[in-house]
Amino acid sequence: xxxxxxxxxxxxxxxxxxxxxxxxxxxxxxxxxxxxxxxxxxxxxxxxxxxxxxxxxxxxxxxxxxxxxxxxxxxxxxxxxxxxxxxxxxxxxxxxxxxxxxxxxxxxxxxxxxxxxxxxxxxxxxxxxxxxxxxxxxxxxxxxxxxxxxxxxxxxxxxxxxxxxxxxxxxxxxxxxxxxxxxxxxxxxxxxxxxxxxxxxxxxxxxxxxxxxxxxxxxxxxxxxxxxxxxxxxxxxxxxx
Numbered sequence: 001x002x003x004x005x006x007x008x009x010x011x012x013x014x015x016x017x018x019x020x021x022x023x024x025x026x027x028x029x030x031x032x033x034x035x036x037x038x039x040x041x042x043x044x045x046x047x048x049x050x051x052x053x054x055x056x057x058x059x060x061x062x063x064x065x066x067x068x069x070x071x072x073x074x075x076x077x078x079x080x081x082x083x084x085x086x087x088x089x090x091x092x093x094x095x096x097x098x099x100x101x102x103x104x105x106x107x108x109x110x111x112x113x114x115x116x117x118x119x120x121x122x123x124x125x126x127x128x129x130x131x132x133x134x135x136x137x138x139x140x141x142x143x144x145x146x147x148x149x150x151x152x153x154x155x156x157x158x159x160x161x162x163x164x165x166x167x168x169x170x171x172x173x174x175x176x177x178x179x180x181x182x183x184x185x186x187x188x189x190x191x192x193x194x195x196x197x198x199x200x201x202x203x204x205x206x207x208x209x210x211x212x213x214x215x216x217x218x219x220x221x222x223x224x225x226x227x228x229x230x231x232x233x234x235x236x237x238x239x240x241x
Contacts, residue, residue: 018041019054021048021063021092023047031119047070048071051072060087064090064092064122066092075104086165091112102208105205105212108167108212110133129168180237184233187206190234206235
């Protein structure tokens with residue numbers, strides 16, 4: 001794992017850039033110091049407006065984003081910047097309400113971590129999201145089902161001949177499900193497949209990502225043809241539609 005971790009931090013190659021966005025200077029300083037020690041290049045911003053400027057200039061590989069900030073909050077940042085770049089985002093949130101986390105995921109964030117958090121857990125989350133975003137295919141691999149075509153090598157999905165914009169998490173979820181049509185995947189197994197790690201309480205985030213995925217690939221998301229819910233268990237892909 002050391003070699004993979006070095007690739008995901010930048011040791012021995014060009015360092016990955018992480019943008020840390022939070023209105024608390026003490027947290028920015030602490031996270032920057034730790035991630036710099038781990039081999040990352042770290043830039044920071046104290047509010048959403050500054051974050052937009054820095055993100056556009058620096059083009060980070062991943063963004064750690066606080067939700068509650070002055071000027072432009074985390075949700076508005078995702079709405080604006082998500083139209084410009086497909087940069088992975090991990091939400092930093094002190095809020096306990098499930099709706100806040102779900103809203104962030106629905107808007108395109110890849111993961112969230114609740115304050116206060118441990119630095120080792122934060123590092124694991126960062127590495128997992130970077131791994132999902134940059135996972136290379138061993139060989140050109142195209143999956144087809146009905147009018148859905150998923151190209152693992154190019155990381156492109158088309159539905160009815162039109163390319164759809166998926167987040168790294170959504171792409172890996174669809175690839176996992178399409179790789180074994182008819183198999184029922186538990187939420188825990190899907191989380192492990194797309195993140196490489198699983199944390200207690202994170203399984204529910206799979207529901208949000210599946211809902212987002214359905215809105216992008218299903219003719220009628222309310223009555224899905226492709227991604228079927230198996231109540232009490234998880235999901236399966238129906239490839240014979």
